[in-house]
Amino acid sequence: MTTKLFGEPVRRREDARLVTGRGRYLDDIGAGALAAAFVRSPHAHARVLDVDVDAALDVEGLVAIYTYEDLTGPLAEPLPVLIPHPQLHAPRTGHPLANGEVNHVGEPVVMVVATDRYVAEDAAERIAVTYEELPAVVGVDAAREARASVHAEIPDNVAAVHHQETGDVEEALRGSSRTLSFTQYVERSACMPLEGKGVHARWDADDSSLRVHTSTQASTSVRAAIAAKLQLPLDQVEVVAPDVGGGFGVKIVHPWPEELLVPMAAIALGREVKWTEDRREHFISSAHERQQRQEIRVGFDDDGRLTALDVHIWHDNGAYTPYGIIVPIVTATQLVGPYVVPTYRVRVESVYTNTVIVTPYRGAGRPQGCFAMERTMDRIADALGLDRAVVRERNLIRPDQFPYDHHLTFQDGRPVIYDSGDYPGLLGKLTALVGWSAAGELRAAAAERGKLLGIGMALYVEGTGPGPYEGGHVQVLGSGKVLVSTGLTSQGQGHETVFAQIVASELGVPIDDVEVTTGDTRRFGYAVGTFASRAAVMSGNAVALAARGVREKALRIAAEVLEAEPDDLEIEDGLVQVRGTPGTSIPLRTVAVLSNPLRYAFDEAAKQATQFATHDDSKPPVAPGDAPGLEHREYFSPLRSTFASGAHAAVVEVDPQTWEIDVVTYAVVHDCGNVVNPMIVEGQVHGGVAQGVGGALYERMAYDADGQLQNASFMDFLMPYASEVPDVVIDHQQTPSPLNPLGIKGAGEAGVIPGSAALASAIEDAVGRRITSMPISPTELYDLVRDPGAERTAASARRAGAPA
Amino acid sequence: MSTSADAERTVRLTVNGVPREATVPVRRVLADALRDDLGLTGTHVGCAHGVCGSCTVLVDGDPVRSCLVLAVQVDGAAVTTVEGLARDDGRGGQVLHPVQEAFRECHALQCGFCTPGFLVTIAAGLEARDASTEITDEEVEDLVGGNLCRCTGYANIKKAVRHAAATMREGGRP
Numbered sequence: 001m002t003t004k005l006f007g008e009p010v011r012r013r014e015d016a017r018l019v020t021g022r023g024r025y026l027d028d029i030g031a032g033a034l035a036a037a038f039v040r041s042p043h044a045h046a047r048v049l050d051v052d053v054d055a056a057l058d059v060e061g062l063v064a065i066y067t068y069e070d071l072t073g074p075l076a077e078p079l080p081v082l083i084p085h086p087q088l089h090a091p092r093t094g095h096p097l098a099n100g101e102v103n104h105v106g107e108p109v110v111m112v113v114a115t116d117r118y119v120a121e122d123a124a125e126r127i128a129v130t131y132e133e134l135p136a137v138v139g140v141d142a143a144r145e146a147r148a149s150v151h152a153e154i155p156d157n158v159a160a161v162h163h164q165e166t167g168d169v170e171e172a173l174r175g176s177s178r179t180l181s182f183t184q185y186v187e188r189s190a191c192m193p194l195e196g197k198g199v200h201a202r203w204d205a206d207d208s209s210l211r212v213h214t215s216t217q218a219s220t221s222v223r224a225a226i227a228a229k230l231q232l233p234l235d236q237v238e239v240v241a242p243d244v245g246g247g248f249g250v251k252i253v254h255p256w257p258e259e260l261l262v263p264m265a266a267i268a269l270g271r272e273v274k275w276t277e278d279r280r281e282h283f284i285s286s287a288h289e290r291q292q293r294q295e296i297r298v299g300f301d302d303d304g305r306l307t308a309l310d311v312h313i314w315h316d317n318g319a320y321t322p323y324g325i326i327v328p329i330v331t332a333t334q335l336v337g338p339y340v341v342p343t344y345r346v347r348v349e350s351v352y353t354n355t356v357i358v359t360p361y362r363g364a365g366r367p368q369g370c371f372a373m374e375r376t377m378d379r380i381a382d383a384l385g386l387d388r389a390v391v392r393e394r395n396l397i398r399p400d401q402f403p404y405d406h407h408l409t410f411q412d413g414r415p416v417i418y419d420s421g422d423y424p425g426l427l428g429k430l431t432a433l434v435g436w437s438a439a440g441e442l443r444a445a446a447a448e449r450g451k452l453l454g455i456g457m458a459l460y461v462e463g464t465g466p467g468p469y470e471g472g473h474v475q476v477l478g479s480g481k482v483l484v485s486t487g488l489t490s491q492g493q494g495h496e497t498v499f500a501q502i503v504a505s506e507l508g509v510p511i512d513d514v515e516v517t518t519g520d521t522r523r524f525g526y527a528v529g530t531f532a533s534r535a536a537v538m539s540g541n542a543v544a545l546a547a548r549g550v551r552e553k554a555l556r557i558a559a560e561v562l563e564a565e566p567d568d569l570e571i572e573d574g575l576v577q578v579r580g581t582p583g584t585s586i587p588l589r590t591v592a593v594l595s596n597p598l599r600y601a602f603d604e605a606a607k608q609a610t611q612f613a614t615h616d617d618s619k620p621p622v623a624p625g626d627a628p629g630l631e632h633r634e635y636f637s638p639l640r641s642t643f644a645s646g647a648h649a650a651v652v653e654v655d656p657q658t659w660e661i662d663v664v665t666y667a668v669v670h671d672c673g674n675v676v677n678p679m680i681v682e683g684q685v686h687g688g689v690a691q692g693v694g695g696a697l698y699e700r701m702a703y704d705a706d707g708q709l710q711n712a713s714f715m716d717f718l719m720p721y722a723s724e725v726p727d728v729v730i731d732h733q734q735t736p737s738p739l740n741p742l743g744i745k746g747a748g749e750a751g752v753i754p755g756s757a758a759l760a761s762a763i764e765d766a767v768g769r770r771i772t773s774m775p776i777s778p779t780e781l782y783d784l785v786r787d788p789g790a791e792r793t794a795a796s797a798r799r800a801g802a803p804a
Numbered sequence: 805m806s807t808s809a810d811a812e813r814t815v816r817l818t819v820n821g822v823p824r825e826a827t828v829p830v831r832r833v834l835a836d837a838l839r840d841d842l843g844l845t846g847t848h849v850g851c852a853h854g855v856c857g858s859c860t861v862l863v864d865g866d867p868v869r870s871c872l873v874l875a876v877q878v879d880g881a882a883v884t885t886v887e888g889l890a891r892d893d894g895r896g897g898q899v900l901h902p903v904q905e906a907f908r909e910c911h912a913l914q915c916g917f918c919t920p921g922f923l924v925t926i927a928a929g930l931e932a933r934d935a936s937t938e939i940t941d942e943e944v945e946d947l948v949g950g951n952l953c954r955c956t957g958y959a960n961i962k963k964a965v966r967h968a969a970a971t972m973r974e975g976g977r978p
Binding site: 011012014015016018019020021022023024025027028031060116118191192193194195243244245246247248278279491492493494679680682683686687688689690691713714715719721722723725727728751 | 829831839840845848849850851852886898900904909914917918919920923945950952953956957958959962
């Protein structure tokens with residue numbers, strides 16, 4: 001069967017252009033456009049006293065210079081707080097260009113527009129900005145101590161206190177037979193797509209319309225923001241996300257200053273203007289994530305079952321809070337993972353620092369939550385002398401407990417109610433896949449080779465596919481082509497392929513006839529965006545529903561022609577036919593022609609639909625309530641998020657000479673419900689694991705005490721090459737979601753979530769010292785094992801005392 | 805104000821087998837000359853400091869980071885970009901290089917931004933080796949080890965290298 005492609009590893013339709021150099025990324029657009037460059041703050045915290053542009057004015061090729069003084073109307077106001085929340089009591093956002101104060105290195109102060117980027121940078125470096133430096137707040141502990149403040153009117157640096165609880169945790173802790181309390185840290189990393197951000201704007205003065213291309217994850221909302229900030233009617237602004245060279249979260253933030261300033265300049269100058277972010281700009285003026293201090297108190301019984309969990313987190317949100325407290329909420333609510341937590345309290349204090357803003361990076365707070373819970377499980381096992389898998393198993397939500405209500409409120413404002421899953425199934429598959437029970441033999445064999453071997457695991461549950469909605473439009477043309485559009489964007493996830501698979505399967509047409517457009521407001525104006533592993537869930541279901549609408553209409557029209565009942569018809573390979581009666585059929589493309597009653601025959605096919613070719617004069621050509629054309633638009637808006645899950649395990653070998661950490665096995669069991677394209681899902685897992693390993697062992701944002709990012713280049717920020725990424729073995733489980741017609745759950749972020757937790761567990765197992773901070777480098781591991789004050793695990797003591 | 809950096813020079817190159825000429829400021833890097841002056845936007849700039857390898861092109865057959873080379877430095881050279889890997893099939897279409905086919909077959913790309921750098925590096929490496937021998941793990945690691953990819957985790961890129969090597973061993977192009 002050629003049209004039932006749901007679930008098949010269909011090769012990607014994007015690749016034909018991408019492997020031949022015919023992709024169209026932001027910087028490939030607008031040859032000859034003027035180029036923008038920015039003067040950015042060299043200080044983490046300072047007052048801007050003066051901007052002197054005189055020396056730049058005689059640079060040949062300079063076109064314009066803009067400072068805050070040149071911004072007018074809404075553009076002169078602070079950038080929007082995109083996701084307001086009652087607990088975000090002190091939100092702050094920057095201005096498109098600094099308004100008297102800068103709060104992190106890299107904040108834009110001046111925009112220069114010139115004939116090309118080289119000239120723009122020549123001019124930018126001649127602009128003299130006078131600053132008065134202010135004390136910088138760097139790192140979550142400094143923010144918490146609040147000896148200095150980022151925003152003068154917020155002396156404690158606290159932007160928000162997010163708080164949720166499911167019972168009296170103090171009482172539950174008092175009643176617990178065992179308790180533990182500990183503090184741990186997660187450091188900063190960043191999305192680091194290979195393509196940075198970028199914006200191109202073209203103003204058509206004749207019809208007062210603006211077309212903006214931007215490397216974004218949310219083109220419809222960028223459009224709304226541009227219209228609001230530049231005071232343009234929405235219908236005169238078009239925003240298109242072209243091929244986007246990776247996102248991982250950073251491109252969901254909007255409007256970036258440049259997304260407003262570049263269009264502003266294009267309108268003012270009547271010329272095309274483009275800005276392409278360079279790598280240093282991406283490091284110091286986009287977004288980071290992950291830094292948290294976690295204070296955890298846990299109560300449990302003598303069998304290792306949780307009785308109470310109290311978590312107090314300090315979350316570094318950087319200089320501003322444009323994305324609200326989404327990351328803190330996600331950490332707070334996803335922390336509970338696949339476990340029954342009888343009494344839970346979480347407080348997240350989101351604090352300002354004079355560093356780059358913190359907004360979602362793949363996982364978006366989940367890796368930290370997973371780190372908190374999974375390291376807690378490891379500590380309980382260690383305290384009781386139990387196997388870490390056994391402790392987890394005893395705490396898992398059972399398959400017969402779904403839907404499972406955690407009595408928490410998720411990032412979409414909806415309850416955290418797990419829709420489906422089989423967590424014991426995941427754990428069973430994982431221990432088999434990684435050979436958990438054989439770890440002792442592996443450890444002994446490694447010791448023979450002079451290596452310290454350890455094994456660790458981590459489980460997670462991931463809320464995916466949050467609303468509010470996405471839409472899909474499907475249209476069959478008289479040529480037989482099927483046009484599909486949805487408003488959310490693509491950054492490499494293969495949406496053109498998976499949405500085509502879904503529509504081809506639903507409609508019964510060859511996939512080669514299906515063309516998919518994403519992220520183009522000219523084609524679909526209503527959308528939310530691509531984040532939170534939501535594209536397949538949201539737009540996948542929306543295009544499926546739209547295709548079903550088209551199918552219903554096609555069958556109705558075909559039934560009239562074939563003098564049959566719609567229920568007796570099927571569509572197969574683009575042909576509508578009476579089931580079981582070969583030969584009684586009509587091509588879908590002909591149905592498309594007939595769906596649009598015509599006066600004029602503009603081509604051969606159209607003749608079939610003209611007024612003297614059709615004969616039913618008993619009703620109007622377009623019946624009341626009907627519409628011409630074989631097309632349908634539908635929206636999918638779920639009741640709440642659907643919860644995917646998974647389990648990772650790692651085996652590491654540590655070299656006690658160099659303290660190099662070698663990940664020798666990395667095992668993944670993954671459950672994202674029904675799978676549209678297993679090849680693409682595995683690719684997402686591979687990529688996520690690589691980012692998880694990078695975040696656990698290599699990547700960190702090395703800020704010094706003055707707020708200077710010391711490693712703002714690919715030479716110094718250690719993003720994994722192939723040599724650093726382990727081979728990954730994967731097993732699958734499928735528990736379909738009951739919350740959407742296709743039964744799917746999101747898959748985009750899963751791979752990254754448990755990386756730090758699983759690797760910390762494995763390294764701790766290898767060296768017998770408590771790992772309380774991630775990432776960890778060989779040098780830090782060396783320092784830890786040399787430190788006489790470092791806590792030894794009980795497991796290592798037991799192992800040392802065990803008979804040989 | 806004009807500086808010595810504004811001085812222009814005409815550079816003659818053979819790009820993907822076609823003689824090309826561009827008058828460029830002497831400070832223009834090869835990546836920008838290819839993209840902006842010659843319109844070959846398949847070559848991407850990922851870091852502009854020679855680490856990520858996205859901008860890799862072949863200069864006289866060898867992989868070169870085109871963000872670290874001035875256009876004037878390669879005057880007279882033969883340059884191959886990702887646009888030059890496929891061959892005309894003589895019927896108005898193209899025959900992909902085995903590495904391009906393998907990337908599609910093995911899902912070795914996601915966003916595709918770094919892909920051109922991998923493709924030209926791997927193509928040059930495979931063409932330089934004895935195609936009749938089976939490719940080793942060390943060779944595969946070597947061919948992919950100098951480029952950054954943020955999407956794929958490299959597993960499928962390595963798979964694609966083996967796939968392409970096998971195709972070439974069986975007598976596929978070149």
